[in-house]
Amino acid sequence: MSWSTLGWIVAALLLFWGIGAYNRLMRLRNAIGEAFVQLDQQFGARAEVSARLLTLARPALESEQAAFDALDSAQAEVQAAVLAARSKPYAGDPLASLAVATAVHAAALTRLVSLVEHHGELGRDAEIQAQLAELKLIERQRAFSRQVFNQAVSQYNEAAKQFPTRVLASLYGFAEARSL
Numbered sequence: 001m002s003w004s005t006l007g008w009i010v011a012a013l014l015l016f017w018g019i020g021a022y023n024r025l026m027r028l029r030n031a032i033g034e035a036f037v038q039l040d041q042q043f044g045a046r047a048e049v050s051a052r053l054l055t056l057a058r059p060a061l062e063s064e065q066a067a068f069d070a071l072d073s074a075q076a077e078v079q080a081a082v083l084a085a086r087s088k089p090y091a092g093d094p095l096a097s098l099a100v101a102t103a104v105h106a107a108a109l110t111r112l113v114s115l116v117e118h119h120g121e122l123g124r125d126a127e128i129q130a131q132l133a134e135l136k137l138i139e140r141q142r143a144f145s146r147q148v149f150n151q152a153v154s155q156y157n158e159a160a161k162q163f164p165t166r167v168l169a170s171l172y173g174f175a176e177a178r179s180l
Helices: 001-055 062-087 092-118 120-124 126-161 165-172
Strands: none
Touching: 001 062, 001 092, 001 126, 001 165, 062 092, 092 120, 092 126, 120 126, 126 165
16 A cells, blocks of 8 residues: 555545534534523523513512512513524523523512512412412423533533544634533
C-alpha cells in the first residue's frame, strides 16, 4: 500500500468521523429542543391556571392589588422569556432570562396562593380549590419536564466536551447549553 493510498484512507476516515460527530451533536441539540417543547406546554398551562385563579380571587381580595399586579407582571416576563427561548432553547442568554423570570413568577404565585389559603371563604371555595389542585399538578409536571430538559442539556454538553469532538464543536460553533 502506498503512502498516497494510506493518506486517502486517513482523510476518508476523518471525513466520516467528522460527519458522524456533527450529526451526533445536532441530534443531541435537537433533543434539547424537543424537551423544551414539553416544558413550554407546562408554562402555558400554568399561565392559564394562574389567570383563572386571579379571576376568581380578585373580587374577594381587592386590597391585595399589588400581589395581582406582581403576578401579572411576572407572567408577562415568563411569556416573553419563553418566546425568546423557544427559537434556541440551547442558547445560554434566553435560558438565563427564563430562569430568572420563572423564579420571580414562582415567588409571586406563592404569595397569591398563600393569600388565598389564608383568606377564610376563599380557602373553602370549591372552584378555587380545584384551580389550586390543578396548579399543583402542573407544577409537578413542570418539574419533571425541567428534569428531562436538564438531562438533555447535560448529554449534549458532555458530548461536546469529549475529545476530539470538542475540536469539531468549537469549529462549527456548538456552544455549551444552559440548564434550567
